[in-house]
Amino acid sequence: MRSSNWEENIASFVLTFIILFVLWAALSTFFDVVHLSLGVVCSLLVAYISHDLLIKPKGTKHVFVVLKTAVRFFLYFFWLTTQIIKASIDVMMIILNPKLPISPEIIKFDSRLTNDVALATLANSITLTPGTLTLDIDEKKTYYVHCLAKRHGDALLKGKMQSLVARVFGGEE
Amino acid sequence: MSVSSILSTIFLLTGAFFFIVGSIGLNRLPDVYTRLHATTKCDTLGQALALLGVIFYEGATFTSVKVLLIIIFVLIANPTAAHALAKGAYMYGVKPCEITSLDMYKEKVKRRSK
Amino acid sequence: MIDPFLLTALLLVFASVLCLYRTIKGPTVPDRIVAVNVIATCTIVVHVLIAFIGNQPMFVDIALTYALLNFLVTLVAARYLATGRVFA
Numbered sequence: 001m002r003s004s005n006w007e008e009n010i011a012s013f014v015l016t017f018i019i020l021f022v023l024w025a026a027l028s029t030f031f032d033v034v035h036l037s038l039g040v041v042c043s044l045l046v047a048y049i050s051h052d053l054l055i056k057p058k059g060t061k062h063v064f065v066v067l068k069t070a071v072r073f074f075l076y077f078f079w080l081t082t083q084i085i086k087a088s089i090d091v092m093m094i095i096l097n098p099k100l101p102i103s104p105e106i107i108k109f110d111s112r113l114t115n116d117v118a119l120a121t122l123a124n125s126i127t128l129t130p131g132t133l134t135l136d137i138d139e140k141k142t143y144y145v146h147c148l149a150k151r152h153g154d155a156l157l158k159g160k161m162q163s164l165v166a167r168v169f170g171g172e173e
Numbered sequence: 174m175s176v177s178s179i180l181s182t183i184f185l186l187t188g189a190f191f192f193i194v195g196s197i198g199l200n201r202l203p204d205v206y207t208r209l210h211a212t213t214k215c216d217t218l219g220q221a222l223a224l225l226g227v228i229f230y231e232g233a234t235f236t237s238v239k240v241l242l243i244i245i246f247v248l249i250a251n252p253t254a255a256h257a258l259a260k261g262a263y264m265y266g267v268k269p270c271e272i273t274s275l276d277m278y279k280e281k282v283k284r285r286s287k
Numbered sequence: 288m289i290d291p292f293l294l295t296a297l298l299l300v301f302a303s304v305l306c307l308y309r310t311i312k313g314p315t316v317p318d319r320i321v322a323v324n325v326i327a328t329c330t331i332v333v334h335v336l337i338a339f340i341g342n343q344p345m346f347v348d349i350a351l352t353y354a355l356l357n358f359l360v361t362l363v364a365a366r367y368l369a370t371g372r373v374f375a
Contacts, residue, residue, distance in 0.1 A: 026242075027348070029235045088191060088218040091211055095198040104207055105275035127252035128217065133210055134252075135259050135278055144278045146206045146259065146269075182291040189298035192329060196305035199325060205317045208309075212321060216328045223295060223332050227339060239347045240335060246354050247328065254324060254361040261368030262317035 017047040087130040118169040181230040188223030204270035327357040
């Protein structure tokens with residue numbers, strides 16, 4: 001048990017170091033010895049301090065599972081982009097209408113998701129889709145959502161987005 | 174005028190248009206929650222379009238990578254900040270405007286005494 | 288032919304001025320914070336545009352840092368509104 005824990009720590013340390021060093025190289029754009037060695041030292045230091053924050057050692061999964069989630073998330077992102085464009089045009093029509101046709105309401109619904117990342121993704125997606133804004137998620141996974149008009153709330157309660165997020169992260173009970 | 178320069182001009186001006194729509198919404202809508210609706214959606218799309226226009230103009234360089242990092246970061250950070258601000262405003266005691274027909278969050282929140 | 292980058296930057300400054308009205312008038316504190324948040328997002332884009340207008344790539348790095356700081360400031364302000372304190 002002790003040795004497996006140690007191995008997982010090393011894996012998360014190395015992965016954090018690689019991510020930090022690639023970010024350093026992309027942001028600095030100097031590729032001489034001095035700057036790169038400075039980057040190695042800084043990345044090692046930060047990875048040593050905070051390697052358990054970025055990647056949880058307990059939740060390490062197989063590489064294949066992580067790759068599959070990444071591909072699915074990419075596809076989900078395309079769907080989300082169309083939703084963002086639709087949402088902006090929808091809000092634009094409401095704002096530029098002289099009569100200002102709004103009837104706000106705050107609704108709540110329960111979520112079936114279990115994963116923390118999936119909950120956060122769903123909250124941000126709700127905020128970016130037409131006429132809805134997440135107010136709060138409580139410990140029982142109840143979402144409180146502010147809607148700009150009644151039709152927006154009805155569209156959300158159909159739960160299409162939640163099943164999509166559940167399919168990406170596999171976090172459904 | 175090349176194709177990429179025309180494309181970048183279109184993207185830049187569309188982004189600026191969405192920013193102006195968001196600002197008009199900030200001034201027209203009645204309370205803080207509806208204002209957050211306008212600013213979050215229009216600003217997130219506006220910055221993404223404007224910075225994509227910059228990327229089309231620049232082509233594939235390290236500066237484009239940095240601009241792409243800005244787009245992704247704001248795309249994640251803006252809804253999160255809006256979420257935090259809406260909850261903070263409700264806890265602070267800002268009531269939703271009079272035409273709000275339904276408020277299921279009221280019984281959940283014990284108002285902070287002023 | 289006017290430079291599209293300059294035109295976009297001017298339009299964004301106009302949008303910031305519209306938000307400034309809400310910042311000064313806003314009846315409650317959260318209204319002002321929302322307006323300042325919008326102005327900050329405008330400023331990020333204007334920084335990137337300035338980098339290309341004046342041909343000074345350093346401004347892109349400043350915009351990246353400004354985006355990070357803007358997020359942090361908004362979260363701390365929201366936390367102060369919700370709980371009445373900043374630390375702990």
